[in-house]
Amino acid sequence: MQAQTVSMTHWSRIIPAVLLPLSLLAAVPAGAATKPALKVTVVAQGLQLPWDLAFLPDRSMLFTQRDRKTLSLRRTDGTIRRIFTAPNHMWSSGETGLMSVEVAADFARTRAFMTCHGYRKPGGRPEVRVVRWRLNRAATGASYVRTLVAGMPSSGGRHGGCALVKGSRNQLYIGTGDAATGRNPQSLGSRGGKVLRVDATTGKAVSTNPYVRSSNKTKRRIFTYGHRNVQGLARRADGSIWSVEHGSYRDDEVNRLVKKANYGWNPVRRRSGDPAYNEGANSPMTDHSIPGRQRSAAWRSGNPTVATSGAAFVGSSWRGWNGALAVTALKDESLRLLLFSTSGRLRETWKPAALDGRYGRLRGAVRGPDGALYLTTSNGSDDKILKVTATG
Template sequence: MHLHLRTTTLSLSVCALAAGLLTAGPPSIADPGPGAPPATRAEAPALRVRTVVRGLEHPWDVQQAAGGRLVVSERDRARISVVRNGKRRTLADLSRLVWVSGETGLLSLAVDRDRRQVWACHGATTRSGPEVRVTRWRVDRRWRSLSGRRTMLSGLPATSGRHGGCRLLLERRGPGLVVGTGDAAVGSNPRDLDSFGGKVLRINRRTGTPMADNPFAGATGSRRYVWTYGHRNVQGLAERADGSLWSVEHGSFRDDEVNRLVPGGDYGWNPVPGYDESVPMTDQSLPGEQQDAVWSSGTPTIATSGAAWVRGTQWGRLEGTLAVAALKGSEVLFLRFDARGDLVSVARPPALARFGRLRSITSARDGDLLLTTDNGTGDRVLRVSPR
């Protein structure tokens, strides 16, 4: 399946208000250009941006828990925090458990509010060297401590810590836990079905076993866990309302990608021999069929990261778009796709381009978007809503 790109830029006017609160003026929808469907003249909402908590360091993920709590991971501190009413407290200091090096440390979180369970993807040390793994804990009723630690998936490759990206996503229906991984900067990993590197994996979040409907579930070895392969460094995962899974990944010097995931699909990253980053992100000269990206950055990259689908009629023309955070680009892209997965338009609100590097983006229960900055010091969690 080869999906072709149509790119449109949307303009937004912005005015800044008091510290901690920014408002974007009403953004109009630009003409999508030749070959694209005509755009309506309806306006998207102005945006309100509030700081939820400050004083963080490389926060990698934010997830909503019960009772209005937010759960936040910090990569290098290896700390999980609970934030409520603007106040942060430490839920767990995992510095003795987590291996931290370069891009690897305490990474993505997943939270089951009803069962009071937390999953984390993180670096770990073994006798044979470092790896990345997925661990699960139970949480007490007051969200003050973790217990019952269980390793759900281990053996994700790690080298120096480069390309250790690991994103988690709880599927809305059934027991699936989706795990997006980096290739650990080893060229042979992405297309090796028995390596967990450069993959999107699916496991049963209760048992840690491969999901029975995985495309290679009837095989032996690690490939039973594989949903898609041929990825470079998966940074974001999102499930659309129709149940389809989408990934966001870092490109090399070109082509950050958003991919619609096809079970068993090959996404074409094959930087061999060695680690040859001059090859295309999706190399169509490889044997078999490779899946084209539904959006790519071209050159230069903007380091796309976390992603979430925008929910709620309050978002107006932005409802149903995929919001994608960018690190190097220091912005949020709102990408609209049609039902087939073809790109229709792109909005880049200037109100969200004032906070530096943006790592993760999560849809809160009320439809607001939660973002983490990743500038290294003085980082924060932001809450974005329509005015």
């Protein structure tokens, strides 16, 4: 495929081998951070709603297309081959389909990767599942290994999530949506509106999870709760996990995840005439009036929503923005870089003109093994995968 390159002057899922030293992350200039020049290259096109991508050790790229329910492999020479299309009972509707993909930490030995997708048997209720697969040696197909987590709620496909990112020691974090059901985010018996933490091989709860001693299998897997619709997860150099989620009509959020924390989404407050699922003014994204302590967002969009989606931390080639979180936006058709202190305090924001409306709706964000930022578009036709390189 012929690459199209645009030079501009006007973010990754962190791969463990390239985690930045914490000292670099803390090196934030006292004044405005120096902005690098950006080069944007189209590395794949003619797609439909590519949702997420992940890199293999040989630098080839797996990517999903949500509604087509396809997983494809882009090799380093630019050629693309289909790995699978709509395996048994994979389901798409509305905002749900074949969504996130993540390569297992032990891929070199097991050739395993994970996907998050809608699932429905004939006559059954729809749900969202995380499945572990094995890529064959020829990288021409994949076989089912096991379902890691089933039963994440879905109702017609709305607020289906879903995001995956590796943690340390074979951990897998799973961000979920609330399925537009009001009581899900605050219920510790529901897998909706949560970030789960499981073993990436077995799907069992991690031994240090906050509720690991619970008799309830769902509760044992919960890391954080009180989320609306988690669209992106990213791991920072210090090991912390950050989430990006859609707001209602306001207040998209970036959250620094802290074990057992409640992020305060509770859309069930009832006043005269309120519906059961209340997304109106009575339901702030972080509702501090409910019992307990709720954790406020590290960044929020305000009113109106910009529909934030993917998330990735960028590296040293981004100069003063080294360690910033790159966040894509669908409605706003833009990219934002958010520079946080080591304690999680917002220091500075940047909305690069090179990616402001030029490519339409931006969905996924992943840092590649070459240090570049890879983005997916979500326009519904002739969608693209973009490579964004900071050139100095």
